[in-house]
Amino acid sequence: MNWYVVYTKPKWEKKVAEQLQKMGVECYCPLIIQMRQWSDRKKKVEVPLFNSYVFVHLTEAERNVVFQSVGAVRYLFWLGKPAIVRDEEIDVIKKWLNTSDTVDLTVSSYQIGETIQLESGPFTAQKATVQEMTNTHYVLVLESLGCVLKMKR
Numbered sequence: 001m002n003w004y005v006v007y008t009k010p011k012w013e014k015k016v017a018e019q020l021q022k023m024g025v026e027c028y029c030p031l032i033i034q035m036r037q038w039s040d041r042k043k044k045v046e047v048p049l050f051n052s053y054v055f056v057h058l059t060e061a062e063r064n065v066v067f068q069s070v071g072a073v074r075y076l077f078w079l080g081k082p083a084i085v086r087d088e089e090i091d092v093i094k095k096w097l098n099t100s101d102t103v104d105l106t107v108s109s110y111q112i113g114e115t116i117q118l119e120s121g122p123f124t125a126q127k128a129t130v131q132e133m134t135n136t137h138y139v140l141v142l143e144s145l146g147c148v149l150k151m152k153r
Helices: 013-022 060-068 087-098
Strands: 002-008 026-028 031-037 042-048 053-058 072-075 115-117 127-133 137-142 147-152
Touching (some): 002 087
Antiparallel strands (some): 026 053, 137 147
């Protein structure tokens, strides 16, 4: 069984994940809490980490089952084939979202473009490329996860 990425209608990520779970499909919609402001109040809301994406754990033969969910649009493709996400990458996302610890990262004498290996935190043992260094932040590219990480100095 592989993890596939399902593209959903905008703002339908949680609804699609709920529908798929009711159908017995193992799925994962990573959520984060953000502070949103309206004209009269501020409120903490749970929003998807990845807009319009839900991860599903299926065999190749079961892939069409997701289209029984109203909000599922299509699969994300890479090089003409459905994109497959490794179990380790899903585990890293889960670990990162479940950690409440503040992680201190010390970067010294690195140059922009240099590849480093992270030694602590939820991305331990991941390789990252230093993309930018400012007085307050480092911007690292985690190629294996296809994301950019901005960390305080």
